[in-house]
Amino acid sequence: MEEIEKKKEKKGKVCVTGGTGFVASWLIMRLLQHGYTVNTTVRSQSAGSKKDTSFLKNLPGAQENLHIFNADLENPDSFEAAIEGCIGVFHVAHSFGFENKETEEMNTNKSVKATLGILKACLNSKTVKRVVYTSSASTVMFNEKGPDVLDEEWWSDLDYVRKMNLSGVSYCVSKTVTERAALEFGESNSLDVVSVIPTWIHGPFVCPRCPGSVKSSLAMIMGNEGHIKYAETIPFVHTDDVASAHIFLFEYP
Secondary structure, three states: OHHHHHHHOOOOEEEEOOOOOHHHHHHHHHHHHOOOEEEEEEOOOOHHHOOOOHHHHOOOOHHHHEEEEEOEOOEHHHHHHHHOOOOEEEEOOOOOOOOOOOOHHHHHHHHHHHHHHHHHHHHHHOOOOEEEEEOOOHHHHOOOOOOOOOOOOOOOOHHHHHHHOOOOHHHHHHHHHHHHHHHHHHHHOOOOEEEEOOOEEEOOOOOOOOOHHHHHHOHHHHOOHHHHHHHHHOOEEEHHHHHHHHHHHHHOO
C-alpha cells in the first residue's frame, strides 16, 4: 500500500519525445503511474492525416497529467514548448527511415541535428536536470575486437559495421554517431546526459500496431520463419525492463 501511495506522489513534469512509439508510449504509462506529469510530442501532420493519440489519452491518469504537443525532428526548435518547465527529458524518438530512401550520411546528419537541437532546448530551459537518451545495442555490439563484457568505454567500430554490410548499417551508424554527439554535448555544456542501450525489445505494448521486434519474439509461436532468425541471434529485453531502466537512470545519480 505504501508503495502504491509513493507512486501517486507528484514528482514534477518531464517530456518524452516520440510519444506514439512502442517504447515511448509504454514509458509514458509508467511515468504517469510513478506520479509524473508528462509532456509528449507527436510528429506534426496535415489535418487529414493526424496520428491517432487516443490510446495515450486513455491511459490511467492521462486526462489530468498528460499533455500532447506537435513537434518534428526536422525542426528541433518545435520541441521547445514541450520541454519548457520540465525537470527531465526522455529523448526516445529517432529520425530514421527504414525504406532506404536516404543515404547513411543523410540519416546520420538528420539524427544528430535533431538530437543536438533538443539538447539545446533542454539547456535553454534552465529547468531540465537530466536527459535520458534512448540509444541502441547496435552502438556497442559490432566490433571484431570486442571483449566479453562491454562497458561505457566501448563502441561499435563503424568501419567494421560497414564492412559487414548488414541491412541495418545506416541505423547502426546514425545511432552510434548520435549517442556520441549527445554525450559530448552534455559534457561540454554541463548538461547531465545519460543513455540507455536496449537490445531487441519485446513484450506488451499500448500502441495500436504490433511492433516489429515483438513480431520477432513471437516468431516461434506463430511460425513466422522470416523472423525466427532474429530470435536465434539477437538478445531480447522486456518492454517493462526498458521503461524501468529509463526511469531509474533519471531518478538516481
